Amino acid sequence: MNTILVTGGLGFIGSHTVVELQNAGYHVIIIDNLYNSKMEVLDQITEITGIKPSYFNIDLRNKEEVHAFFNSHQIDGIIHFAASKAVGESVKNPLLYYENNIATLVYILQEMKTHQIPNFIFSSSCTVYGQADELPITENAPVKPAESPYGNTKQIGEEIIEQSCHATHLKAIALRYFNPIGAHESVKIGELPLGVPQNLIPYITQTAAGIRKELSVFGDDYPTPDGTAIRDYIHVVDLAKAHIAALERLIKGINKKEFEVFNIGTGKGSSVLEVIKTFEKINQLHLSYKIVERRKGDITAAYADTTLANKELGWKAEKTLEEALHSAWRWQQKQ
Numbered sequence: 001m002n003t004i005l006v007t008g009g010l011g012f013i014g015s016h017t018v019v020e021l022q023n024a025g026y027h028v029i030i031i032d033n034l035y036n037s038k039m040e041v042l043d044q045i046t047e048i049t050g051i052k053p054s055y056f057n058i059d060l061r062n063k064e065e066v067h068a069f070f071n072s073h074q075i076d077g078i079i080h081f082a083a084s085k086a087v088g089e090s091v092k093n094p095l096l097y098y099e100n101n102i103a104t105l106v107y108i109l110q111e112m113k114t115h116q117i118p119n120f121i122f123s124s125s126c127t128v129y130g131q132a133d134e135l136p137i138t139e140n141a142p143v144k145p146a147e148s149p150y151g152n153t154k155q156i157g158e159e160i161i162e163q164s165c166h167a168t169h170l171k172a173i174a175l176r177y178f179n180p181i182g183a184h185e186s187v188k189i190g191e192l193p194l195g196v197p198q199n200l201i202p203y204i205t206q207t208a209a210g211i212r213k214e215l216s217v218f219g220d221d222y223p224t225p226d227g228t229a230i231r232d233y234i235h236v237v238d239l240a241k242a243h244i245a246a247l248e249r250l251i252k253g254i255n256k257k258e259f260e261v262f263n264i265g266t267g268k269g270s271s272v273l274e275v276i277k278t279f280e281k282i283n284q285l286h287l288s289y290k291i292v293e294r295r296k297g298d299i300t301a302a303y304a305d306t307t308l309a310n311k312e313l314g315w316k317a318e319k320t321l322e323e324a325l326h327s328a329w330r331w332q333q334k335q
């Protein structure tokens with residue numbers, strides 16, 4: 001049985017991926033410092049799968065602790081989620097982002113080199129494309145100058161990994177996520193945003209739950225059919241499954257290059273107003289919202305061309321926007 005280390009394994013995408021890994025028969029070890037996650041998630045994962053993953057509360061910035069961990073565990077592959085992800089916070093505190101997202105990546109890659117661990121999956125983002133010139137976005141679209149320190153950590157992260165792959169035994173896949181939403185069908189795990197949500201779906205569900213008064217729609221003057229911005233919203237369980245497909249590709253050695261990137265989305269773009277309407281319809285409720293100014297740094301439209309992931313990973317998003325929004329609301333109601 002392969003042992004997979006999942007950093008940030010108690011977070012939103014990490015926890016769903018741990019469930020899929022265990023369902024696929026992998027032995028999972030989680031490292032998570034609970035910065036943006038809760039200890040209860042470990043019990044929830046255990047309830048879903050019937051298997052308790054090993055867990056270590058290690059801050060990956062602590063190089064000595066990281067070193068001690070790798071000295072005492074045999075690891076076959078790593079899925080590296082642990083990172084900070086708030087765009088606005090990264091603008092205010094760039095050094096925190098470079099330490100959390102880049103320094104820790106370097107420490108892990110150093111351990112992988114020392115211990116000859118071959119397989120690495122990295123959480124990247126469609127943010128690397130900025131506003132792409134062509135839609136849908138293929139992996140060949142140029143990487144644009146980053147709009148925020150957060151976005152820059154994803155670009156630099158990919159570069160560090162690619163160069164390490166050329167210089168060592170390392171094989172890696174960067175998955176460029178589009179917009180992950182939704183919750184596990186058991187409603188035992190889901191997104192737990194810290195404070196006021198920055199992302200659309202948790203803001204919508206908290207508004208519907210009465211925690212927020214009103215949703216602000218950031219701009220209705222974009223050059224799109226209804227004027228609101230378009231994104232590719234992917235169910236987190238579909239996204240989790242893409243990690244298993246990527247990991248298996250590396251373990252089987254059927255990767256075509258030592259470093260590969262794949263877009264992980266549904267291929268379908270939805271506007272903010274379409275998301276609101278779909279949420280209202282599927283959950284049979286009314287959402288208060290108002291149109292406000294555009295949010296600084298937002299792009300007009302992004303949705304994935306997933307041809308490469310479909311073909312090479314044998315993976316395809318299966319769940320609809322309706323299913324994702326329904327699960328997000330069920331999850332919110334449970335909170």
Ligand code: UFG
Pocket residue numbers: 085087125126127150151179198199200201203215216217218219229230231272295298
């Ligand atoms: N939006 C609103 N109101 C809100 C929140 C969001 O109208 O209260 C709109 C945004 O303007 C955008 C869309 O809903 O048009 C989606 O916004 P999110 O914040 O949910 O997602 P983003 O596409 O802006 O952000 C995602 C990831 C980031 C990443 C970014 C880069 O969450 O990690 O893509 O493209 F950096």
